Amino acid sequence: MIHSLLRPDLLALPGYVPGEQPRAGEAVKLNTNENPYRASDKVYEAIKAAADRGLSRYPNAMAQPFREAAAEVYGVSPEMILCGNGSDDLLTILTRSFLDRGQWLRLAKPSYILYKTLALLQGGHADEVRFLPDWTLPESFGQGFDDGRQLKLVYLPNPNSPSGTVLSKETILRFAETLPCPIVVDEAYADFAEENCIDLVKKNAKIMVLRTLSKSYALAGLRFGFLFADPAIIEQLAKMKDSYNCDAIAIAAATAAVRDQDWRQANRAKILATRRRLTERMRQLGFTVPESHANFTWNVHPDAGVSHKEIYLYLKERGWLVRYMDYGQCGDGLRISVGTDEQNDAMLDCLEKYFKK
Amino acid sequence: MIHSLLRPDLLALPGYVPGEQPRAGEAVKLNTNENPYRASDKVYEAIKAAADRGLSRYPNAMAQPFREAAAEVYGVSPEMILCGNGSDDLLTILTRSFLDRGQWLRLAKPSYILYKTLALLQGGHADEVRFLPDWTLPESFGQGFDDGRQLKLVYLPNPNSPSGTVLSKETILRFAETLPCPIVVDEAYADFAEENCIDLVKKNAKIMVLRTLSKSYALAGLRFGFLFADPAIIEQLAKMKDSYNCDAIAIAAATAAVRDQDWRQANRAKILATRRRLTERMRQLGFTVPESHANFTWNVHPDAGVSHKEIYLYLKERGWLVRYMDYGQCGDGLRISVGTDEQNDAMLDCLEKYFKK
Numbered sequence: 001m002i003h004s005l006l007r008p009d010l011l012a013l014p015g016y017v018p019g020e021q022p023r024a025g026e027a028v029k030l031n032t033n034e035n036p037y038r039a040s041d042k043v044y045e046a047i048k049a050a051a052d053r054g055l056s057r058y059p060n061a062m063a064q065p066f067r068e069a070a071a072e073v074y075g076v077s078p079e080m081i082l083c084g085n086g087s088d089d090l091l092t093i094l095t096r097s098f099l100d101r102g103q104w105l106r107l108a109k110p111s112y113i114l115y116k117t118l119a120l121l122q123g124g125h126a127d128e129v130r131f132l133p134d135w136t137l138p139e140s141f142g143q144g145f146d147d148g149r150q151l152k153l154v155y156l157p158n159p160n161s162p163s164g165t166v167l168s169k170e171t172i173l174r175f176a177e178t179l180p181c182p183i184v185v186d187e188a189y190a191d192f193a194e195e196n197c198i199d200l201v202k203k204n205a206k207i208m209v210l211r212t213l214s215k216s217y218a219l220a221g222l223r224f225g226f227l228f229a230d231p232a233i234i235e236q237l238a239k240m241k242d243s244y245n246c247d248a249i250a251i252a253a254a255t256a257a258v259r260d261q262d263w264r265q266a267n268r269a270k271i272l273a274t275r276r277r278l279t280e281r282m283r284q285l286g287f288t289v290p291e292s293h294a295n296f297t298w299n300v301h302p303d304a305g306v307s308h309k310e311i312y313l314y315l316k317e318r319g320w321l322v323r324y325m326d327y328g329q330c331g332d333g334l335r336i337s338v339g340t341d342e343q344n345d346a347m348l349d350c351l352e353k354y355f356k357k
Numbered sequence: 358m359i360h361s362l363l364r365p366d367l368l369a370l371p372g373y374v375p376g377e378q379p380r381a382g383e384a385v386k387l388n389t390n391e392n393p394y395r396a397s398d399k400v401y402e403a404i405k406a407a408a409d410r411g412l413s414r415y416p417n418a419m420a421q422p423f424r425e426a427a428a429e430v431y432g433v434s435p436e437m438i439l440c441g442n443g444s445d446d447l448l449t450i451l452t453r454s455f456l457d458r459g460q461w462l463r464l465a466k467p468s469y470i471l472y473k474t475l476a477l478l479q480g481g482h483a484d485e486v487r488f489l490p491d492w493t494l495p496e497s498f499g500q501g502f503d504d505g506r507q508l509k510l511v512y513l514p515n516p517n518s519p520s521g522t523v524l525s526k527e528t529i530l531r532f533a534e535t536l537p538c539p540i541v542v543d544e545a546y547a548d549f550a551e552e553n554c555i556d557l558v559k560k561n562a563k564i565m566v567l568r569t570l571s572k573s574y575a576l577a578g579l580r581f582g583f584l585f586a587d588p589a590i591i592e593q594l595a596k597m598k599d600s601y602n603c604d605a606i607a608i609a610a611a612t613a614a615v616r617d618q619d620w621r622q623a624n625r626a627k628i629l630a631t632r633r634r635l636t637e638r639m640r641q642l643g644f645t646v647p648e649s650h651a652n653f654t655w656n657v658h659p660d661a662g663v664s665h666k667e668i669y670l671y672l673k674e675r676g677w678l679v680r681y682m683d684y685g686q687c688g689d690g691l692r693i694s695v696g697t698d699e700q701n702d703a704m705l706d707c708l709e710k711y712f713k714k
Contacts, residue, residue, distance in 0.1 A: 002539075002563065002589055003589045003590055003592075003593050005455065005509070005538055006455060007453075007457050010454050010593055010596060013596050021415070021418070029414070032415060034413050036413070037413065039413065043412075044409075048405060054578070055400075055578035055610075056391050056392050056394065056575045056576070057386070058391065058571075059577075059580070061378070085580075088601070096364075097367050099364075100458075101480070114600070121597060123457070123458070205359040218413045220413060220414055220601075221414055221415060221605035222604050222605070223601060223602075223604040230359050232360045233359060233360055233363070235360075236360050236363050239367060240367060240478060242443060243445060243471070244443060244445070245446075246580075247580040247607060249404070249578070249579070249606055
């Protein structure tokens, strides 16, 4: 068989299953934490201007216009920023740059399933540390192994998915101080929280902060992510990335997006208001909902007679797609994205009928 | 030092040096084989339509609309096609999927320098096989090692850069039949040649064919590449790629591009006519120029008193940027992209003055 020529690490991974992508109009998508609003008009104007300039030439290899704009907005130097084709591109670059065969990558569980996959593709191992019942992490998360295993990289999503909960900056700084390796704080949802870790990067070079335009800038279709790190690290990571990993249109659009902080703040206010409504109504329906700092809520019904999977299927049949998550020993639940008020309210009305039947 | 936490393979690589990118208007770029013409209007219309549909949602994970369009155009099934964020993305995916630490990747020399870099980043080795003086390869290129070394992947650019020369399909099929591993035919420039290897993929599953929209579709700024391979291989490679490696705008633009074969044929005719003029005038100036099957020519002056580097600098000072290539033992020369007639003629007029001075 031809595919026996491939690496065993790859063959051992389970088959590729793309996420549920209903055709436009078939369902209301509340399952992948996309932003329900249209990005800033300035972004779409920048895309059309970039197209008018033409695409015959290679783009800027380091996405320099974005680096300069983001450096201003976030109060860092451009040399502290690396751009990627989505934050997944940067997670791939990071894993390949720090982790070698037989070494260990640590991650919090339950969180983004890609972290473990990336470790396995490198021929490495994943040390999965479970969140405590209050969604904090044990202090051991910030410590190396004492049995000879080599810990080379730590991924910490903050706010976390699916819980929407956050760890404090003090906790993360303390982890970094005791860890033998870098810790990447994946801040995909940080724009919906009250604080973030960008200023910690200057305090401790072991801290890196990862961002995306997919959620808070409403640009999941654009594929653009960026990393804050010590310039000495950025310089090395740039050798690992594809030469032209961000295209000319994405660079122009991302630059316009990050320059329009008024749009982002106004969008954030809308998302947070809808998140409050969603949280309150889910709690009224009897769900346990941790206070969310992201653009989704994590909903677990404490009644053993209530099946999360059945609810997921009930909603799906009626046109609302939410995310059913089954983490095995860590339990299961429903992750529901914050859409517009109208989308969430209609889904909740449907869910109320489920409980009244 | 913080960067000592990175993988030694990465630290050992030379520093990242982006290609020469003069600002718009500062120089005529004849150094990176970009297409001098603007892509089909249909491509730019598709970009604007995709922007109007909005970018809040994640794109299609497999770039399915492009796969279906390209399958029609090239006479294969969609399952034989994998799309990438430029062909560099696919080269990275291929190298990571087939090559493990300590194993060997074979490449022809001189050719695309990225191949070797990718092998080293995997902790692998590069077996660099030199072209013969007539730009063919020794028969040993198609044979495994007999000393226990594990050959896991072969890269063969066809047409080759910098030479612009081609190997016949018969030769490539013969290589595949005797090799113990897959051979990737990198056809970045094949649209400017007389034949290509796409139909060989069905004849021998060890043959894969890599394409890009950067050259013959005038879309270097878009970042879009695609691979033809056996469906069983594509299925595995899809597990290695980032989930959403092609953005929504690139998918729409690429689909429009591949559907407009009239544009591509007309563009090809213009490039080939200019290539003929360029080749003839360079030969008149005394250069040895192999017959090119790409959108550039390789120019070596046989007179030991002529310095290729000096010519490169002379042209650069006067506003023409060509590519000076120094391959050490394999010699040096000038690689000149096919621009418009006007661009190439003006460069040649300048070069004539150099030889008359």
